[in-house]
Structures are given as C-alpha cells and as structure tokens.
Amino acid sequence: MRRFSSLAAAAALFLVPACSTRTLNDAVSIAASPTPTTLTRVLGRRAVDYAANPASLERDLKSVSDALDKLFHVLRGKAEDKWGKDGAQVPSAKxxxxxxxxxxxxxxxxxxxxxxxxxxxxxxxxxxxxxxxxxxxxxxxxxxxxxxxxxxxxxxxxxxxxxxxxxxxxxxxxxxxxxxxxxxxxxxxxxxxxxxxxxxxxxxxxxxxxxxxMVPGHLERSAEKILPLVERQADAYGLDKTLILSIIRVESDFNPFAVSEAGAFGLMQVVPGTAGRDVYQFLHNRPGFPTGAELQDPATNIRYGAAYLHLLVSKYVGPVADPISAEYCAIAAYNGGPGSVLRTFSSDRDEALSRINAMPPDHVYDTLTEDHPAAETRRYLQKVVMARREFRGI
Structure with missing residues (x-):
C-alpha cells in the first residue's frame, strides 16, 4: 500500500500544471479517492501566477520531470517483480x-x-x-x-x-x-x-x-483517424498537413498513448518544459506549461506540436524566404532546437539566415543532413522527409 501511495502521488504531480513539495502530501492524502473531482479540486488550489513568481515555474517543471522519472522507476520495479529484471518492459514513444x-x-x-x-x-x-x-x-x-x-x-x-x-x-x-x-x-x-x-x-x-x-497499411489507417485534427491545425498555422503527419510518424508512429522517459508526451512528443512552455506562452500570453495529461489528448497535442512548428518557421529560425528551406529548418529544429540549426550555417544569427536564404532548398537540406552537429538531428530530417512520401495521397 505504501508503494502504491508513492506511485499515485507521483502520478498526481505528473498531471498537475503547478507543483510544490506540499503537493506531494496533498496527493498522498487523496490518492485513493474514487472521485476525480476531488483530485481536481485539491490540485487546482496549487495554481501559481508564474508571471509574478518566475522562479516557481522552474521549480514546478523540475517537479514534473522528477515525478515522471519516479513513475517509470516504480513501474519498472513492479514489472521486474513479476517478469524478472530482463523481462520488464515500460511504455515508450512507439x-x-x-x-x-x-x-x-x-x-x-x-x-x-x-x-x-x-x-x-x-x-x-x-x-x-x-x-x-x-x-x-x-x-x-x-x-x-x-x-x-x-x-x-x-x-x-x-x-x-x-x-x-x-x-x-x-x-x-x-x-x-x-x-x-x-x-x-x-x-x-x-x-x-x-x-x-x-x-x-x-x-x-x-x-x-x-x-x-496489424493489417497492412496500418500506419496510413492510423493517420486517417486523426486527419481531421491534423487538418484543423494545419489550416490554423498555415502548415502542410503532410508535414504534421510525417512528424507524428517519426515521433510516435501514431501511438495514441505515447510517453517517453525523456519527458515527451503524445503523438508529436511534446516536452512540457521546452516546446510546451513556448507554445503555452504563445497561446495564452502568460508563462506556464501544459500538463502531461493535456498533452496525452490527441487534439491538444497536435495543437501544441503544430503551433511549435509555426513558431519555428515564423520566429525561431526565420525569416527564411523559401518555404521548402523553411520547412527543412523547422523539421531539424523540432528535433534539435533552433539554435543548433542556425549554428550549422554560422555562429552569427544574421549571417546564418543570410546564408540559408542564399541557398536553394536542396543545398539547405544537404547542409543540415551533413553538417548539423547532432547525428540524431541529421537522421531525423531524413526520416521526416522520407515519411512525407507516405502521406502525399492522403
């Protein structure tokens, strides 16, 4: 029972947008409550004005990250009890x-x-x-x-x-x-x-x-199930729907329950403290971050992922004149961050943008897939570009 209370408390922290050390005690006291409204009421009292308390935002993001680590640790331990150390499995993005x-x-x-x-x-x-x-x-x-x-x-x-x-x-x-x-x-x-x-x-x-x-073409069928959500956000942010679908394909393979030990959630694997935080500010015009529970909702997750792509194109690695080059930069930045994308071309932001805008799109692609400092990001761009071919007819 004690171990379960610990797990429930960690889960409560993982779902709450604003946490403190006292929240852990609150969570333990209500962990066994059969009524979700009780959970919502108690945790709802933890709301913080992050604009007035910016340090609390950093603390709460750390609390959420620690809570997720604890969830995975406890789950793995319980699985090992029944399946052995080598046989334990835990959820992941795919x-x-x-x-x-x-x-x-x-x-x-x-x-x-x-x-x-x-x-x-x-x-x-x-x-x-x-x-x-x-x-x-x-x-x-x-x-x-x-x-x-x-x-x-x-x-x-x-x-x-x-x-x-x-x-x-x-x-x-x-x-x-x-x-x-x-x-x-x-x-x-x-x-x-x-x-x-x-x-x-x-x-x-x-x-x-x-x-x-699964049936042949299961990925395309999964894509069709969420297509209305994707099209809505593609229209809202001026994105190609195949870009969003290909990001989902590479990030989660359309796993609706996707969660990773790296702290990313949902179809587009949004991290609350980075992309989630930036998009929250953009959407609500105030500091904050989405909860893990919110990011597990497909509609919310796709909204956050699409909005982040919009920010990458329009703000973080822009302005890039050619739309294809802009997409290549946004895809690489979605994985490795905008700073490393610009540094691939120059340590000076203005010079980097000047060089990008002077190149044809295929040269931008080649530069990112050959010279980006992170091998993961180089492969990521290649995978997303290849994945887009799967959804051209959707």
Missing amino acids: RYVKYLDNYKSRTLVDFEDGSVTVETVDQDKPRQSLREAVVVTLLTPRDPRSVDLFSDHPVKLGEEPYLLGLVKDQDDRDIRWEWRAGRFADWLMDHSLSERTITRNGKPVTVRSVRIA
Whole structure:
C-alpha cells in the first residue's frame, strides 16, 4: 500500500500544471479517492501566477520531470517483480505497454512494426488470464484517460477501441464488441498460443502469449483517424498537413498513448518544459506549461506540436524566404532546437539566415543532413522527409 501511495502521488504531480513539495502530501492524502473531482479540486488550489513568481515555474517543471522519472522507476520495479529484471518492459514513444491483473498479464503494442503481443505469467489460471487480457487489449479505447499506463488498474472499456480497423479477427472482421473480441481470443488460444521460459528470482517461469499482426497499411489507417485534427491545425498555422503527419510518424508512429522517459508526451512528443512552455506562452500570453495529461489528448497535442512548428518557421529560425528551406529548418529544429540549426550555417544569427536564404532548398537540406552537429538531428530530417512520401495521397 505504501508503494502504491508513492506511485499515485507521483502520478498526481505528473498531471498537475503547478507543483510544490506540499503537493506531494496533498496527493498522498487523496490518492485513493474514487472521485476525480476531488483530485481536481485539491490540485487546482496549487495554481501559481508564474508571471509574478518566475522562479516557481522552474521549480514546478523540475517537479514534473522528477515525478515522471519516479513513475517509470516504480513501474519498472513492479514489472521486474513479476517478469524478472530482463523481462520488464515500460511504455515508450512507439511502444504501448499496459500491465493488468497484479502485473501478471500485459499488452505490448509495437506501432513501428505493427505487432500486438499479449502475454501472462499467471501460473494458476493462465488461459483465463490470457483470454481476459486479449479481450481488454482489443477493446481498449483511444482516449488515454481510459488507461493508466503506470499501474495495473483495469482499463475502462466502452468507447471506440484504438485498434479498431488496425487488427482483424480470424474472419477478417473489425473487432468492436466484447462478443467478437472474446471469440477471437478463444481462436487465438487454440491456434497461436506460444510458450517460453523466463528467469525470475533465479527460478524458471512459463510465459504464455499470443501475437496479432496489424493489417497492412496500418500506419496510413492510423493517420486517417486523426486527419481531421491534423487538418484543423494545419489550416490554423498555415502548415502542410503532410508535414504534421510525417512528424507524428517519426515521433510516435501514431501511438495514441505515447510517453517517453525523456519527458515527451503524445503523438508529436511534446516536452512540457521546452516546446510546451513556448507554445503555452504563445497561446495564452502568460508563462506556464501544459500538463502531461493535456498533452496525452490527441487534439491538444497536435495543437501544441503544430503551433511549435509555426513558431519555428515564423520566429525561431526565420525569416527564411523559401518555404521548402523553411520547412527543412523547422523539421531539424523540432528535433534539435533552433539554435543548433542556425549554428550549422554560422555562429552569427544574421549571417546564418543570410546564408540559408542564399541557398536553394536542396543545398539547405544537404547542409543540415551533413553538417548539423547532432547525428540524431541529421537522421531525423531524413526520416521526416522520407515519411512525407507516405502521406502525399492522403
């Protein structure tokens, strides 16, 4: 119970836009509350006027970062208790991981290679546990608020599943309702159940699992699901929708539950203390930052990501006259920051912009992919440009 309280308190910090050391005590006292309104009311009292207290903004951003570190640390520890040190898995930008049933069952969805794996280490009733986990996996809603990735809490079912249209049952049918999910789970038990052995505390443990392949073109289908949100923000900020889609493709592979240990959230992997902070100031004309919970909402996340791209193009690495060159600079800056983009061309900002504007777009691209100081950013620009080809016809 003490360990759970610690986890719940960390989760509360992770969701709150303004934190203090006292917030931890508040969170512990209400962690077991069944009413979300209580949580909202208590944490809502922590609001801070950051314009009048700028130092508190830095402290609160540090608190949120520390809380997320704690969440991952505690989750990994609980997973290791059941799956062994080498078998523990935690969520990431492109990988959905959800534990159930006292951490004995789990779902692993790799959005990059399009695979869904459901497995259990339950030794008493493995078939029943695995079947239940498969049904939950197939029916898990798209809304991240229905899923607590950092605990084994049950998933709240009912809304449209995020895997709808991305996986099919044995009859090549979509899986929307519990009866069909249950029937497919039974079929999987009979036709694709596999076993392997892991070591836990020096002893062998049997893992039973099933694997489901996503349909061909699953990334394009995922893109279509969020296309209205993307188009709305593309229109609002004068961006090409394929630019936003390609950023999402490279950042999260359309994982609606994306969260990374680096502190980035959501489809466009927005970091609250950097891009999130800048966009918050831009949108609200006051200092602040979005919460992790807000950034897990697809509409909010895409709004923040698109607004940040707008700031990069119009303010941070601008003005760049050629729109294609401007996009190349914005893409590189989205990953590595605007300062390093400009320094790739010159240590002097004005001289850097002058050189960029004197180059044709293909020379700007070549310079960024060959001379940018960060190998990750060089590869990132290449990946995003290649990804845009996937969405030209969407």
